[in-house]
Amino acid sequence: MTHSYLMPTYTRQPITFTRGEGSWLYTEDNTAYLDALTGIAVCGLGHCHPEITKAIQEQAQTLIHTSNLFGIEWQERAGAVLCQAAGMDNVFFANSGAEANEAALKLARLYAHNKGFKRPKVIVMEKSFHGRTLLTVSATANPKAREGFFTLDDDFIRVPFGDIDAIKQAAANNDEIAAILLEPIQGEGGLNDAANGFEFLEQIQDICNANDWLFMLDEVQTGNGRTGKYFAYQYSSAKPDVLTTAKGLGNGFPVGACMVRGRANGLFGAGSHGSTYGGTPLASRVVYSVYEQLKDGTVMQNAVQEGDFIRQSLTEKLAEYHVTTRGHGMMIGIVLPSDWDCSTLVDTAREQQKLIINVVGGHVVRLLPPLNMSRSESEQLIERLVNAIQTLAKQQ
Numbered sequence: 001m002t003h004s005y006l007m008p009t010y011t012r013q014p015i016t017f018t019r020g021e022g023s024w025l026y027t028e029d030n031t032a033y034l035d036a037l038t039g040i041a042v043c044g045l046g047h048c049h050p051e052i053t054k055a056i057q058e059q060a061q062t063l064i065h066t067s068n069l070f071g072i073e074w075q076e077r078a079g080a081v082l083c084q085a086a087g088m089d090n091v092f093f094a095n096s097g098a099e100a101n102e103a104a105l106k107l108a109r110l111y112a113h114n115k116g117f118k119r120p121k122v123i124v125m126e127k128s129f130h131g132r133t134l135l136t137v138s139a140t141a142n143p144k145a146r147e148g149f150f151t152l153d154d155d156f157i158r159v160p161f162g163d164i165d166a167i168k169q170a171a172a173n174n175d176e177i178a179a180i181l182l183e184p185i186q187g188e189g190g191l192n193d194a195a196n197g198f199e200f201l202e203q204i205q206d207i208c209n210a211n212d213w214l215f216m217l218d219e220v221q222t223g224n225g226r227t228g229k230y231f232a233y234q235y236s237s238a239k240p241d242v243l244t245t246a247k248g249l250g251n252g253f254p255v256g257a258c259m260v261r262g263r264a265n266g267l268f269g270a271g272s273h274g275s276t277y278g279g280t281p282l283a284s285r286v287v288y289s290v291y292e293q294l295k296d297g298t299v300m301q302n303a304v305q306e307g308d309f310i311r312q313s314l315t316e317k318l319a320e321y322h323v324t325t326r327g328h329g330m331m332i333g334i335v336l337p338s339d340w341d342c343s344t345l346v347d348t349a350r351e352q353q354k355l356i357i358n359v360v361g362g363h364v365v366r367l368l369p370p371l372n373m374s375r376s377e378s379e380q381l382i383e384r385l386v387n388a389i390q391t392l393a394k395q396q
């Protein structure tokens with residue numbers, strides 16, 4: 001490629017895809033790549049799902065945007081089905097995960113303001129990722145993402161992921177905590193599950209209730225069927241006050257949502273938050289269409305079945321390297337030995353195996369395949385990944 005006018009915010013892989021279909025991406029010369037990343041947990045129903053594409057086409061020919069100064073029928077419909085699926089009362093539609101989390105953090109500040117707090121704090125987790133706006137990057141743990149931005153560090157208290165004692169200690173030491181924000185499974189931070197399954201969410205909710213904090217879950221990555229439930233928190237009996245999501249919500253169409261329930265309801269009023277684009281007729285119709293694909297549970301059942309199959313097969317086939325697996329549904333982490341240099345794995349998988357993967361936390365292979373992947377595609381994924389990891393093992 002000649003000179004690029006794009007800001008170099010990403011280290012891009014030297015490949016360009018021109019077409020996608022289901023679990024596959026194609027280059028200009030029609031070489032097929034098995035996509036176990038789905039645009040970073042976005043295209044959960046696979047690339048160019050025919051029903052989603054049809055909804056986009058029809059809505060693009062009918063009405064794309066009017067602004068939130070007017071009623072939007074598709075936004076009402078999408079809001080109703082999403083809140084029902086999530087067990088929440090109300091939704092604000094945004095355009096990305098960061099914006100959904102920004103809304104959540106602003107809600108926490110309003111909640112604190114109403115209580116008369118002077119300098120409210122939100123508890124967040126080590127290894128968290130919540131986005132790139134100034135407030136969400138301040139909530140994010142990764143020092144590289146925060147460097148140089150004068151992040152709002154005093155507004156956050158960081159504790160180890162799911163560490164109940166550390167949260168209790170924070171409660172004892174601060175009387176202006178407004179909320180706690182966390183991912184049920186950490187995605188960017190290394191595909192981290194809490195030690196006791198999802199029970200920790202119930203314990204955290206109890207602490208939030210006891211202290212009158214908002215219990216806020218970031219399901220930007222884990223939501224919309226990715227883990228085998230509509231939302232990952234539904235593996236527990238906990239119920240958040242604030243729930244955010246994006247990524248799979250639009251299957252590639254940019255959209256995010258911040259939902260509220262109970263004591264978090266009614267904090268935003270006319271003029272206190274907004275977005276020109278949030279919940280356009282087009283975006284909302286896509287959200288509704290994604291819901292229609294997920295609502296009968298078949299796709300999520302498939303995610304559990306194939307996810308378990310992939311985890312189990314990889315554990316067996318990679319036993320000699322003492323590899324462990326984690327995650328739920330189609331959010332899969334393959335933990336390679338911590339002393340391995342894994343920096344070549346993504347390139348080896350792509351170049352030699354025509355497989356698209358990602359590595360997080362230095363040595364955890366993160367697989368985020370389509371939720372509706374077939375058994376034969378799962379088998380191909382396993383075979384290709386095992387080959388790539390064997391090549392990597394020889395280099396150690």
Ligand SMILES: Cc1ncc(COP(=O)(O)O)c(C=O)c1O
Pocket residue numbers: 040096097098099101129130131132183187188218219220221222246247
């Ligand atoms: C858990 C989580 N929250 C928030 C975000 C930010 O979402 P977006 O990139 O759509 O702003 C991400 C993106 O990876 C994420 O994984």
